[in-house]
Amino acid sequence: MILKIAFRNILRHKRRTFISAITVAFGLMLFILFDSLMGGMDRASQENMVNLTDGSLKIYSREYAAEKMAYPLKYGIRNVNPLMEYIKTLPEVTGITPRVAFLTEIIIGERSLRTVGSVIQPDTDPKVFTLPKYIHGGRFFSTNNTQEVILGKKLAEDLGVGIGDTVLLSARTRFEANNAMDFEVVGLLETPAPFINESGIFITCQAANQFLDIQGFVTELDIHVPWSKTEDINAYVKRINIIKDKISAQFSGYTVNTFHDLNSAFLEMMSGKRAAQSLIAFFILLIGAVGIVNTILMSVYERIREVGVLRALGIKPKEIRRMFLYEGILIGLIGALMGMVAAFLINIWMVNSGLDMTAFMKNMDSSQMPITGLFFGQWNINAFITALFLGTLISACAAVFPARKAGKITPTQCLKFQ
Amino acid sequence: MLVLIKMAFRNIRRNKRRSLLALVSVSLSLFMIIFLQGYISGMKRSVIYNSTKNESGHIQLVTKDYLENKRFKPVIYNIENPAELITYLKDDPVIQKEIELITERIFFGVLLQYEGNNKAVIAFGGDNEQEKKLLMLDRSVVQGVYLNESGSLGHKEREILIGQKVAETLKLKVGDTFKVLVSGSDYSLHIPTLKVAGIFKTRLNSLDDTTFQVSLKDAQEILNTGGGSQQILIMLKDYQKAEEITQMIQRKLDADARFASIQALSWKQSGGFAQMMESMEQIYGLIYFIIALLGSFIITNVMMMVVLERRKEIGIIKSMGFSRFEILSLFLMEGSILGLIGSISGVVTGTIVTSYFVINGLDLTSMISQLNMPIDNVIKFVITIPGIISTMFIGIIVAAIVSVLPSRQAAKMKVVDAIKSV
Known part of the structure; x- marks a missing residue:
């Protein structure tokens, strides 16, 4: 029942839900695409080592x-x-x-x-x-x-x-x-x-x-x-x-x-680079999370009278808390799904046609690199699963704070509020 | 207008927590930009410093034929009369004023072989005294001594200062002598005897692992250049002026028939890492913009909600006679003020944290010790006042841009609908 209310509340403000979800979606999309590109680069350089140089x-x-x-x-x-x-x-x-x-x-x-x-x-x-x-x-x-x-x-x-x-x-x-x-x-x-x-x-x-x-x-x-x-x-x-x-x-x-032994230094550097890239994606997600906190906080204030009515009808603070938490999770879930779909579509292109970075690399001494300027993405189911998980988790965390706030308000406070 | 600003401020204070969120997100993204900028500029400075010092100079003079075969560092397309050229340039008071240092150099590739071990290296022929101020290997000698003119015994043996990793690969020690095969400027083969006078360790792989230094005179004799030098390097008092002075020098070279075949190149034109860092600049600019956009996204978010929330108010002030434009500016102002305050706090915290790294540097030894790039192991960040100010502007402008959409929405509302809404 609580879940149903949460769902209906989300649908009440389609645009607001959309804006919050899209921040999460964008962050997750970048995360998946980074992963794909980095993974593709790693794979290509490793295949070059195995098939051509070492x-x-x-x-x-x-x-x-x-x-x-x-x-x-x-x-x-x-x-x-x-x-x-x-x-x-x-x-x-x-x-x-x-x-x-x-x-x-x-x-x-x-x-x-x-x-x-x-x-x-x-x-x-x-x-x-x-x-x-x-x-x-x-x-x-x-x-x-x-x-x-x-x-x-x-x-x-x-x-x-x-x-x-x-x-x-x-x-x-x-x-x-x-x-x-x-x-x-x-x-x-x-x-x-x-x-x-x-x-x-x-x-x-x-x-x-x-x-x-x-x-x-x-x-x-x-x-x-x-x-x-x-x-x-x-x-x-x-x-x-x-x-x-x-x-x-x-x-x-x-x-x-x-x-792997022969190229350990290079492979280590690649994984270091990857960590840096994930960090950036994480920051983006964090900004997305702030958006979710904001959205839910908004709905709490907006619906403070409703909360009062619900409390007066006998719904427990725990359930109120859960309702807002569900809202946050649902927004995160929607965002994650949108991000995954977008990443999926872009990745189709990246895996098949590759990203041409030759123009950026023409000044580099590429003889030290194990791959050429054409970068291909790769499919990594784990990245998609991680994105889904991460998106939901971050939005759940983001929703905890405003949800707790909503739970704490007493019915009289709510109904007095104009 | 003043009334609008007042109203905007009051509106921001109405919901402090929400405003704080917007501020924090803008600050966070500007903080990241300042930090990243400090890191990239530090790296760039390190690369430019090292690669101009070690390779290209701020301005490099070479013959046009040399330029076409640059990858091979040929020793047959030399500047035949380097001393004449140097005096010619120094005679010009305008150019003379800008020059910090001007010196001749010869680079040539050699295969070093010592007791069955092989190593491909680039020999570096330079003026021993001048190079103390330029390449500065005299400060990095770990064994033996720096080169001095009297140490070389001419045809018998020529003293060299060798990179520590080269020495390690070849198992060379101070005092060892060996022969190398080089093809000279006269197309013939020469087999000089080299003696290791000293070993240097700069911690830069691009030097330690691939070079040895020999005096300019020895290099000219080994290669039989007839007094010619492959290139002339100019270091300026201000490297930012390189392009302007390069053009000046080029005009001067073109004016004299003796130097018609010579080309002047600024460090930005001579290729290599310095140029690469320069061309990466645009990409970083784009990244900064995206980060600012993401941070400001929260402002859009907040503003959209604000507009929805205040529909009734908008209806009332509209019916009181506020024009469309005034409503638009009211909300735009609100977004911009959030952007402004957020930007300032982000820039301030960013500058404070980055300053720590400006003073202490960031140790990247574990990451780059294997790379053959001219980067110092400890990168000292660089922050510049124009950089800080432009970042702040990016923040403010992006915040204003992203609040346009919700503000327009507010301005477009019809009075009746707005008042009627709950």
Whole structure:
């Protein structure tokens, strides 16, 4: 009965209810959209790490891991074969490939740039990294015995080279001699990972045998464990951590890292950013809550005579209190639903077309970021549930104060009031 | 008009609690704006300070060919006669007056290799004495000594001051010598021997992790520039004037055939983080506006209720001869007064809290220590009087705007309907 009265009271002032509800709706909408965008960014950068830059898991020798910032070619993985054979037997692993990272200088006439190159095995590499998918112009490595190089598209554009041109690479070999060699550009990469577009250099291991004198030597093994779109990041990391432990237990002398370990600093920064964003959304909700307090306080004063009549009819103060509380909750609920619908509609667009921030990011040194300027949202049911819960809770809290006030008034006070 | 203001004030006092709510929400949002502004300006100042000092200067002079290949920091498109150019500029009394410091620099990329470890770095050739006032690495030397001209033994070995993280990666210690391969301004390869004279630690990753300093003379000899320098950096007494003076310098350069190929760039044009911060400014402006709008939303809310509540009164004063315009101004005034008082209190509290951070700074070490951005670890907030005043205006204006709708509604009411309503 009390609920019915509360409901009728809300309908009495449609516009006022609407205004209060819309503040809550706006706050919750922003909350959901922030979450979607941030989640989408997180997901995209994590997928880039897994599919393009780091793989799910990476194995180094212990010595190499300790000095990997220096890209030393002196500490390779000994006994590659037993390690690879073992990993291939793991049911979840769908691909494993060796790579060697080397610091190199790429030179075309007066233009030169120093960056990290990768030696890859063309037949097994695509099972771990999705590079072939992003070849925009040219082709992936065809035969292994020629001196071919694949470059990031942006890098090639800056250097002024195209398919078929020759570039000079210079590096130290494994035996610390300087070496330089001509390579033919056969493919250009345009990936969602800016780092590859701007400074990616890939050569085959056959070419590297001569160039870096590595003779089958590898510094890292990269492992791919499929990650489905529906699987949450934490579940995935947990799953690959089990594989990490298995490998570590079986073989000593190696360091096994998940992509999560390798990028912990960045991922931590992302979650810090997320906390800041939620804080802003929370502030907005707070302002919405003030609106609700205001609305209910208003109705209390406006209906003070009614309250008196109700009290005179024998309705208890507790019930009066509950009536106003219900009103607040109902307004919050309506606001939450409106916010959810609005967020749902905008999110359809954000998930499918993405938010183009390239214009804002053009001045940034994006090579340090794991994603490009096109941000996609993602669906997160939890955010919607949280919004509903939060909206209702905040409005309930906001209604407590004016409701208590209404409950305290005596019938005579009410009826005297003009 | 005075009567209207009086009435508006009295109306505000009629329901103190409700007015207080509106005030609090406006203050809260302005407080947030002031705080955010202080933080962003502090960050911006830190970035501009560091990136102009370390990279671009307030004004940078380079050749047009260099500019086209900027990403590669080429050493073949040099200013051939830097000393001549510096005297030429200094001879102009107007420009001379604005200049704090003018110096030559050469940046060049090198692959450093030491005992099998590799690191790509940017070598930084600058005048040892001048750089004490500019890059100021002499204050950050943690091991060994700062560079001095007599320490370098010319062709035998050249002294360098190396970043602490570079040294750590390469396992270099003070006194170690090693060879590097560089391609010079004459397109040929040179293999100088470098000796670590000192190690610096500035806590800025963009320096500690990617650079070493070498004297300008050594850099010119290593690269065989024939006395040329890649760029000339100018620091001004007031960096805000950069654009104006850049244009002045450009006109002067264009006037002389010797310097026809040289381009002057202010720090806002030379790209990088300083420019990025500048372009972010507009986005932040929009965010401030949205926050103010949200805070003022409560005013709309309050005003709408006020109008509904006072329908009868509106009818009465209308029948007493108040014009539409007067009713409109009455309610507009009420909203604006709420906005004004709220803005003032928000700005005052905001300024007080932000002042704390202006003095003590906010420690962001844990967040940015991994980033390669030219930001100090402790950010000191910046508040400016124009910033505070404009924020206050945003508050007042937005409050006035949002009270237009309910006020118009009040003004439009028909006398008979208004009086009849309960």
